Amino acid sequence: MKMNRREVLKTAGLVLGYTITAGSAAAILGGCSADPTPNWTPETLKDDQVKTLEKIANAIVPGTDQLPGAKDVNIAKFMDERLSIYATEEEKTAFQEGYSSFVENHKVTGMSDQEILDLVKSEIENGSDFMKAVHEQSIIGFCTSERGMKEVLVFKPIPSEQKGCVPLEEVGGIWAI
Amino acid sequence: MYFNSKGDAEVTYDAIVVGSGISGGWAAKELAEKGLKTVVLERGRKVEHVKDYTTAAMEVYDWPGNTEESSPETLKDYPVQRRTGYTTRRGHRHWFVKDTEHPFVEVKPFNWMRGYHLGGRSITWGRQSYRLSPMDFEANAKDGIAVDWPIRYDDMKPWYDYVEKHIGVSGQNEGLAQLPDGVYLPPMEMNCVEDKFKKGVAENFGGRMVTIGRTAHMTGPLSHSNDSKRGQCQFRNRCMRGCPYGAYFSSLSSTLPYAEQTGNLTIVCNSIVSEVIYDPETNLAKGVRVIDAETKETRDVYAKIIFLNASAIASASILLNSRSDRFPNGLGNDSGELGHNIMDHHLGVGARADFEGFEDKYYTGRRPNGIYVPRFVNLDKSSEKKDYLRGFGYQGGASRQGWYKVIREMKLGKELMESLQTPGEWTMGIGGFGECLPNHENKMYLDYDNMDPFGMPMIKIDAEWKENELTMRKDMASAAAEMLEAAGGKDVRSYDSIDDNEGKNRAMGIGIHEMGTARMGRDPKTSVLNKFNQIHACKNVYMTDGAAMTSAGCQNPSLTYMALTARAANHAVEELKKMNL
């Protein structure tokens, strides 16, 4: 992450031919705030909710031998922030109610990943808005995370050229941005 | 640096430029380069090129919740600015005003999108740059609408050439009557679906043109300069945050630095111009009154000529507030047209479709540009429409669906990880930009019973889309769908979002091309400005922002403001030399 910013500055300095002052460098670098915080405390989610949501998200986006999955990107922190900062009161209530009625009927703790996936599928097929949201948020949270963007998608912050039509293999995946 | 502290601003200059946005930056450059001691009075805060583009290198994961969207709490300060759906994103929110700090009154919903800071909206503009055509300058006369432009395309052509050369516009000449050729840097490339669309449209609609967007980006070196003020476009498409390479035109990258190097420029920020001071002895303006945005103190600044470039509505409000015995209804308002005839471009209407094939093709680079379908209706007898005047163009593009597709595809587990390796299907969308007719009823005025936080009378805007625009929209939706269908699009969906959010989101202003509040014309009885953008009855006041527009065309207008400004600045300096001002 830091590398990319430096890269921006380096190239900008070269192209523009004027020196970017320490102050301006600091301003651009300083734009970068959060490295994934290890000591994170949720604002909205309770401990059991964190555990349940992580378990489901990890099954939905499991990663592979080579690639990271939801477990590697602090997905619950993402979900907590979405809920705490962006959700309206109605959305928050809907989430809490959806969660309660889900855990009344299901206990994911002992389940295998496959069992969880079967459950996710059947819940969504039965019209569960709660599960639809968890599915969606797991994917969004993963694909917008630093590791998801850089290691699973194709990340090129400074493309430097534009070509209208190239063979797919040349890119080799989905553009992260 | 060229920033003046406000302490010594109460002095006399050769020229005052009000506002530092797209047109003000041009006025400053031209006047300073021609040797006038020029002061730019800018309402907003100071911005330093590159250094202050603090979000330029941020990724979504740098913001809480991995999103660029603002929280509902933050959005409370932006009830109008948020209506575009994108202006209030965190990457560039700081380039838009808080409506709560700079209030105005919407008599009818009006989307006045504003940025008060050095550079104005030149930092956030979409950079699409098209010339008006001969038929645009003749349109009012031909249709008997409003008043005739006092100038023709031939008056403007050299000035379009001049500004395009300086700013750098990437595009393709196509030899069209309705969209004149220009001076272009290399065009950007279309992707394979856009190319298919282009061919399909030409084949099925008698050679109708689809071209690559013309956009103020450096895709090659500028002919006038290798002084490394500006770098070439790196295709990051994060322009609205400010470009660390200076690769697109903004006042900060392209005009103010040239004004500054003359040694003739002074910039004073936090300076709200409240009125122009008229001198009845000379029948000229002698200066402007300024409210300090921080201390609210007022002071006067004097000059031989004044360029108003605060943007159409703000500039008109300054004149309306400049009341004297000679001009009781506002400076230059003998005609009663000042503040009237607000125009914009109507948009939010078009169509989308999916395209099959090209599964093995993709693109590289985030092209900060789209494709353009120049106007094709009401050009001649064969394209004449019975139920509306004028026409529209489309902007759009094709892309492959990204990772978001796995949500809709309901992918899970291993299958999802695999699906994240291949982009989804191709979709293409085109959205119309429609011409709006000038109408005296569409107006803004001042409310002296209600003052804003700076002690200025509140601006009230009372304007709406009229019948011609609303009728045209139906055609804009169906013609878009027809073209996509004919070019092989599947599942074609046309849309018109005019009713979203009780009509507010697509109300006038949403094109962010508000203009026409002090129209140019031949007759002082029916227009505010003459053919050189001078106030008819107060010749040393020039107005060269969107206020001057007599009709709107359907092309994005800012290039025309630039050309008008350069032309007017040239005129002003000639007149000064001849001692006419």
Ligand SMILES: Cc1cc2nc3c(=O)[nH]c(=O)nc-3n(C[C@H](O)[C@H](O)[C@H](O)COP(=O)(O)OP(=O)(O)OC[C@H]3O[C@@H](n4cnc5c(N)ncnc54)[C@H](O)[C@@H]3O)c2cc1C
């Ligand atoms: C998101 C977006 C996309 C756009 N895309 C395009 C596009 O693709 N093509 C195109 O042609 N146009 C586009 N536009 C429109 C374009 O930005 C405007 O047409 C253009 O900036 C107008 O130039 P201006 O000089 O009149 O005003 P502005 O650029 O708005 O500058 C006005 C300046 O005046 C200052 N000011 C205001 N009031 C006062 C006062 N009382 N005293 C002193 N200073 C004052 C402001 O702070 C500001 O700096 C877009 C705009 C936006 C926001």
Ligand code: SF4
């Ligand atoms: S796309 Fe080009 S102009 Fe826009 S920010 Fe990137 S380099 Fe600058």
